[in-house]
């Protein structure tokens with residue numbers, strides 16, 4: 001809403017005054033419309049402005065209407081109700097102001113399929129955890145050179161790994177998906193590697209420790225080993241094209257993988273130089289981990305925050321070390337609740353995208369926090385979320 005002209009007189013007045021709201025780029029379905037003017041009473045002004053923003057409209061002016069319209073002759077369009085209000089649901093779908101990048105059609109998909117996978121070579125495999133951390137999480141890089149075609153990918157996609165060996169029925173193991181943790185240029189920027197961030201699955205069953213097949217295969221793998229790789233797949237988590245976009249990231253554990261690709265693309269100096277995409281928007285990472293030692297890529301994110309304080313914010317929820325307002329463990333949804341007002345102010349901007357990634361169990365907590373935050377603004381999250389999803393501004397990949 002930059003360069004918007006807003007004039008409402010005294011905000012304390014709550015009489016029957018009418019206001020004219022001039023808005024562009026809002027229309028039913030995918031249809032973009034030119035400028036139009038809506039008239040609303042003072043009481044509905046704020047809700048209307050929120051609705052317009054959420055639907056991707058751009059308000060260019062708000063001025064007192066000279067006379068209150070009366071009767072059917074009033075030559076104005078009726079204003080849409082805010083999402084979540086029972087009366088007259090907005091007909092317009094949220095527009096897609098910040099198209100994802102590159103266009104969906106150009107995103108590589110399934111260059112290598114399970115029947116004929118690419119065989120990559122492990123170049124490195126190291127622990128991402130500090131002393132005292134819980135579990136095992138490794139950063140693993142594969143050399144993709146020699147592929148015909150080259151297994152190329154973009155930020156936000158995943159690849160499949162087919163672990164060596166056979167299952168209990170003597171059949172080859174099925175592939176497991178892993179979010180790519182490197183930008184399209186790879187960690188070394190040479191354009192021929194892909195990196196993953198893998199947590200070894202371990203659980204107890206009948207007094208026995210069970211190790212996940214593929215995650216253990218990957219965490220144990222040595223440089224030089226050959227690995228069957230498929231993909232890339234996924235278009236859910238692509239970044240917007242727009243250098244002015246705002247990006248809110250909600251990650252737990254290895255859900256940080258796609259976020260690392262976004263943040264490297266946005267703030268890693270050599271990557272910025274290489275990609276020619278000069279991010280100018282704002283990014284906000286919420287990261288959930290059980291202990292400080294379990295934070296992943298923390299030094300890099302601290303560095304980005306120090307170097308780009310106007311563009312990057314990093315908020316951590318460390319459940320076993322920090323307390324929430326109720327004295328319980330601090331989970332990512334508690335951080336969302338604490339910052340709910342600001343998060344919603346961001347979301348009201350049609351250039352804001354929200355990305356969520358991690359274990360599926362994180363979804364109800366985030367949903368609950370967003371429901372409460374929306375309600376505080378007079379909005380209904382169960383209606384608003386599908387609208388954001390439809391506008392391709394709400395991106396979820398949980399597993």
Ligand SMILES: Cc1cc2nc3c(=O)[nH]c(=O)nc-3n(C[C@H](O)[C@H](O)[C@H](O)COP(=O)(O)OP(=O)(O)OC[C@H]3O[C@@H](n4cnc5c(N)ncnc54)[C@H](O)[C@@H]3O)c2cc1C
Pocket residue numbers: 158176177178179180197198199200201203204205211212213214215216254255257397398399
């Ligand atoms: C889109 C996508 C992206 C992903 N990205 C990542 C990533 O970036 N990093 C990452 O580490 N993982 C990621 N995963 C998860 C990954 O695909 C595997 O599911 C995970 O590594 C476990 O595979 P595994 O072969 O080790 O376990 P498996 O040997 O396949 O064992 C898994 C099975 O064990 C059982 N099981 C699991 N936990 C328990 C329990 N507590 N009690 C009893 N039974 C249990 C369940 O039946 C489960 O299906 C992603 C998944 C998807 C779908």
